Amino acid sequence: MSGSRGMSGDRDTDRYRTLTRRMLVLGGLKVGLLSTLAGRLYYLQVLQSQKYTMLAEENRISLRLIAPSRGPIVDRFGVPLAVNQQNYRVVVTAERTKSMPETLDKIAQIVPLTDADRRRVMRELHRKRRFVPVTVRENLTWEQVATIEMNIPDLPGASIDVGEIRYYPFGEATAHILGYVGAVSESELNGDPVLSLPGFRIGKSGLEKHHEKSLRGTAGTSQLEVNAVGRVIRELSRDEGQPGREVQLTIDIGLQQFAQQRLSKEQSAACVVMDVHTGAIYALASHPSYDPNQFTMGISAELWEDLLSNPTTPLSNKAVAGQYPPGSTFKMVTALAALESGIVNKSFSVFCPGHYDFGDHRFHCWKKGGHGTVDMVGALRHSCDTFFYEVSRRIGIDRISEMGKRLGMGQPSGLDLPHERPGVMPSTEWKKATIGKSWAQGETLIASIGQGYVLATPLQLATMSCRLANGGHAVKPHLTKQIKGGPHETTVWPSIGVKKDHLDVIIRGMTEVVNAPNGTAFKARITEAGFEMAGKTGSAQVRRISMAERNTGVKKNEDLPWRERDHALFVAFAPVHAPRYAIGVIVEHGGGGSTAAAPIARDILLECQKRDPGRSAVADVTPGAPDGPRG
Template sequence: MDRDTDRYRLLTRRAAVLGGLKLAGLSALVGRLYYLQVVESARFTMLAEENRISLRLVAPSRGTIVDRFGAPLAVNQQNYRVVVVSERTRNIQDTLDKISKIVPLTDGDRRRVMRELHRKRRFVPVTVRENLTWEQVATIEMNTPDLPGVAIEVGEIRHYPEAEATAHILGYVGAVSEAELNGDPVLSLPGFRIGKAGMEKYHEKALRGTAGTSQLEVNAVGRVIRELSRDEGQPGREVQLTIDIGLQKFVQQRLAQEVSASAVVMDVHTGGIYALCSHPSYDPNQFTMGISAELWEELLSNQATPLNNKAVAGQYPPGSTFKPVVALAALESGLISRNHSVFCPGHMDLGDHRFHCWKKGGHGTVDVVGALRHSCDVWFYDVSRRIGIDRIAEMANRFDMGQLTGLDLPHERPGLIPSIDWKKGALGKPWAQGETLIAAIGQGYVLSTPMQLVAMTARLANGGFAVKPHLTKQIKALSGEQTSWPPIGVKKENLDLVLRGLYEVTNAPNGTAYKSRITEPGYEMAGKTGSAQVRRITMAERSTGVKKNEDLPWRERDHALFISYAPVSSPRYACAVFVEHGGGGSTAAAPIARDILLECQKRDPGRAAVAESAPPPPPPGGTRG
């Protein structure tokens, strides 16, 4: 009996211990379930949603670019592309063969498609070709039953309606390179393009916009089931330029008569650029759609350099168009009087060197107005020897020469205005006085861009105010143009004297550009011719007669330049024309400037501009008696 009682007690204790252990385990399990399902409920709900929902970026619509009157210059067009999903095709090569009968495919296209198919998951679409025509899209859609795994997608592509006419201003967009990736996830989107040149590059941040998002329901392997929600983001801002596209096209077509040329038209009060052209040009749409290797090589090998924006990046000797700056430097120095006259026999001797005037027999006695009217080199040799190169450089710098103008366009170059310190620092040699004489007629080390020349002309014409050229009129929702400028610090009487000389260049019968004058009342222009030598003329050639430009190979001919403004009664528009190896400024560049300024005044693009800067100087009056 006692033995049975002991066994019962032992069994009971073991059962109690086992039951306690089970109860403890069950309590722990319930506690863990409570923790996971109640305490951590929000966290695991979020993790579950992340496994089910994929958040993807949506490329923003790129902002448009328009001219000053709202005409479209850079827009977005629908881009139809054909894609293929490999898991839905039985034979990818056979599918590509069928597509190629509708849309031409190169061997490069096929290799690219196969490379992307091997790199991506089988259910991810791969682009076969972009920029399909509507006929190609319709044909593919009609043959869908015979093209398993093939589909048409719609995106956006940049389009430039005026093509060559605006290429050097707008630039173009292209695919993002690895060097351009900066951590912005939108740059990694397939097919995303950014500005590569011109205003597309300069205003990239404003034009790009802000990416949107798309919430997609996906399965365990990442295949999209459906789109749950979509936020298109913020499209890029509209950028309005100062350009008048009608005038821009006129100027581009006028320059097309030359082998290589450039021209700029600028408002002398606001600094707005109404036309900026470089010929020859290129079609930026070819870069957007993918330029062929053959066309790329053709552009690179063209001696007229169509890819180079000569208006802002072409650095050339300004020739006699530099003389108004030298005349002002001399007058402002106080070392010559307003009546300073020089006798020109056709040359000047300095030591053992003879410096020739462009006119072999000379101009006789000329003052500052006559020197500008006839473009007499000897007068400028004389005053430059008196004032020195540093005074010339200081005045040139006031006119924004030898430095960047600050134009809102990439790749502007600064030109060069030499000085004593510059030569010592750059070349390690002392300055020679003969180099001052050469610089005074815009040759030697002096280099300028057409943009600098038009800015210089604008500062002359507006009464000596430091107007700055610009292409951006306004960015939507941001500020607009600046219209007031500080003075450059020249005396009015000296400036008026120089302007009188420029007036006589085109309006006096013996002026160098009289044949290219504007005869329509109220539209008259003033200006200055320029020719820049690109070869050395030997004494032997001078003794037998200097060869005419038309008898020389194209690359050995003088550059032709002309700066001008109009109307002379109330200056509003400045123009600079450069014709590469064009011969003479009076014969090649001046007629172009006349046609441009006449068209510009008739169009009058500045009619809508707000001019709050200082009033222009009074007109220089009639011809000098």
Template sequence: MDRDTDRYRSLTRRTLLLGGLKVGLLSTLVGRLYYLQVVESQRYTMLAEENRISLRLVAPSRGPIVDRFGIPLAINQQNYRVVVVAERTRSVPETLDKIARIVPLTEADRRRVLREVQKKRRYVPVTVRENLTWDQVATIELNTPDLPGVSIEVGELRHYPFADSIAHVMGYVGAVSEAELNGDPVLSLPGFRIGKSGIEKYHEKALRGTAGTSQLEVNAVGRVIRELSRDEGQPGREVQLTIDIGLQQFVQTRLSQEQSAACVVMDVHTGGIYALASHPSYDPNQFPMGISAELWEELLSNPTTPLSNKAVAGQYAPGSTFKMVVALAALESGLISPRHTTFCPGHMDLGDHRFHCWKRGGHGTVDMVGALRHSCDVFFYDVARRIGVDRIAEMSNRFGLGQPLGLDLPHERPGLIPTRDWKLAQLGTSWQPGETLVASIGQGYVLSTPLQLAVMTARMANGGYAVKPHLTKQIKLGPHEQTTWPAIGVKKENLDVILRGMNEVSNSPNGTGFKARITEPGMELAGKTGTAQVRRITMAERAGGVIKNENRPWRERDHALFVAYAPVHAPRYACSVIVEHGGGGSAVAAPIARDVLLECQKRDPGRASVADAPPPFGTGAGRG
């Protein structure tokens, strides 16, 4: 009896122990299930959705660029591309052979496609060719039953309707390099392109826009099942320029008659640039799809540097166009009066050196206006020797020379205006008196860009106000910053002497630019010729006769320059022209400036310039 009781008690304890253990395990399981399904339900729901839904970026549409009248300069065109999905084809090489009968494929195209097929999952589309014609698209669509795994996709491709006419202003877009990745995820999208030069690069952020998103349902291995939702994002903003594309085309065509040249046309009051041309040019439409190595090498090796924007990055000795600044520095110094005269026998001796005038027999006695009219070197040797190089440099800086002007375009060069301190710091030697004479005629160390020469001319023509150049008229929803230009600080009577000299250069029968004058009443221009030597003329050559430009190799010929404003009675447009190795400014550069300023006034791009900026100097704008 006691044995049965003990056995019952032992069994009861075991039952209770096992029962408790089961209850404990069951409670733990229920608790865990409660925790997972109730407490952590949102977290695991989100994880499940993330496994089922793939969130992908959608590239934004790049903003258009238009000229001052709204004419498109850079737009997006539909880009038809043929793609292949490897898992849907029996053989990718065989499929490529069939595609090649419709769309030309190079060996490089084939190798690229096969390489991408090996790298990517077999269900991921691989681009075979882009930028297909409509006929090619239609033919592929017609033959889709015989092309399993092949389909047509539609994207966007940047297009420049005016091609090489405005390439140096627009720049171009290209694929993102590793150095350009900055954390913005849109830059990592396959095929995404950004601005590489020109306005495309300067206004990259505004033009790029904001990426959208696409929610895709995918299976366990990542294959897309369907698109659930789509947000297109924010397209890039429209950028409007001050450029008049009609005038720009005219200028580019006019420059194309020379081997290498540049021209800038700007409003003397607002600073808006109507034309900025550099010749030779290139076709920016060759870059968005990726330029070939052969063409790239051809552009780089071209001695006339078509990729360089000579208008803002070309640095040249300004030659006699610099004499106006020297004359104004002399007048403002108080050491020279407008009535100051110098006798020019054709040279000036300084120490053991002889400095020649361009006219071998000399100009005789000339005053300041006469010196500008005839471009007498000896007169400017004389005044420069009296005032010194530092006064010349200070006046040059006031007129925009020797420093960047802040143009809204990449790669602007500063030029160079030398001083005593500059030479000592850079070359470790003292400034020599003869170097002042050489600088006074825009040679030696003096360098300027065509843009700077246009700004210099504009600041003289507008009455002495520090107008700054700009290309951006407005970014849509964000107008270009407007400003009132400060006065340079030169006396009106002194500036009038310079403008009178420029007028006589072009409109006096014995002026150096008279043959290139504008004869249409009310459209007359005033200007200044310039010729810049690119090699030193030896004493032996002077004694035997200087070799004419046309008899020298092209690289040894002088640069031809001309600066001008028009119309004389009410200045509105400033223009600078340089023809590399073109010879004399009066014979080569001046006729180009004449044609450009005449066309500019006939077109009158300034009729829409009130939106660029308010009147820069109130009721005193313009000169009568």
């Protein structure tokens, strides 16, 4: 018995020892696990606390961009030309309505909705979360907003939102200068996150496009507290960012409206009014025009097709992109080139029998019976073609081309407006490089009177007039006076390198064109004392006149279809005694420059001078002072 108890005690002792070891092992494992857990918690909560706090905040806080307010555009006197207006829009939140089609039907009873509007809304609903509002219609009237607000209980999910929309107070009068804004296309995305904002718009043409960076401003930010699914709970902070900068132009909106209205009496026309000393553009008009406000919200396909198919091309800015044979307005270039060459002097004269024979070709003067003997001033006064045929034969095309370039022809001026075209100022080298053929002498005669290959824009014609009237300084046209907060520059224009006495001959000829009784533009002269202008008429053929027609009598423009009539041109400056303003006018298929273009230039130059506050007689008239330093 005692032996049995001894053996039993030993077994109990062994079991106890085994159990103790197991407990120690398990205890050690527990301690180890607890230590690891404590270490991990210490690592996460102490050592990595900043990192995970930031991650948690990022999950809770959403940072969103706020579109900046676009900078205004004003005229030289601060009159707003492009501004931002409140844009009331009706939006619908999908999660707050049981049936989106029913809600849209009810909204359509207040605000007209097209099938395209409905398709767009349904398309956006499938791309966005149900709690994100979708725009149904923008640019609502105050009456529409009030009606929707009154009927909100019957419009589940609908609400009114307020944003900004670009507005052009003077519409068609400034369309070709300002351009318009539109939605950002995929090709215009450049990594700037503000361009991806819903409804964000950028400059698509005109100065809106040219000054896009200055006008756009800097986006703001909004910190929003959101829940796990992204729903906004509250706004924590807000930074409005920086609005776009104000752009001030050289344009006088009163003169601009007057010019646009004056051109509207023609089927298609354009003009440019410049300061002869600074190059500031006071008016730049192209008719017909369009309403840029229609583009702001997205133009309809029907209206877009109408604009594109219009034969008078209302979308084209003819003042800077229309290239036309300058006709006889180019004769000052030929005359000045001849004087500067030394081959011809101011006393040189030519007998005009009504034609000029060169080789086996006969070149006709516009006056069938001829002008008799004329000198340079007389040739300009009468616009005698024969005189310039002879002069150009003596000096050659290259001298004419070089002078044309000095006066601003055949090259872009660098105007701060997109889509300016360079025109064409031909030379022997130009024809060889462009057409691959040698220059023919007969082409020189045609070019000398602004026909053939010669092409110019109304802007270039106005620039040429400036450089002739200001004593031969190479002013360049510009539309921007200054950008708020930017540098203010003063430009000193270089000389084009011509002699004053040669310019005096040209100025005298232009003065007699308008003010001499037998001048080609005498009937279109300014009769008010102190306001007189000097100028040059021009007509550019757009069809070939056959010899048979010449023998039987050239058809009058009024007897021809509109498309076959001559272009009418006129260039001028005023006042004659102290030149300050220059103008270039084109009336497409208008016939004669003396009857169609010259009266337009007269009316606009007279209005321009009367708007000058420097004249005490018109001190009570809305001002249109010279620009001063370029900015």
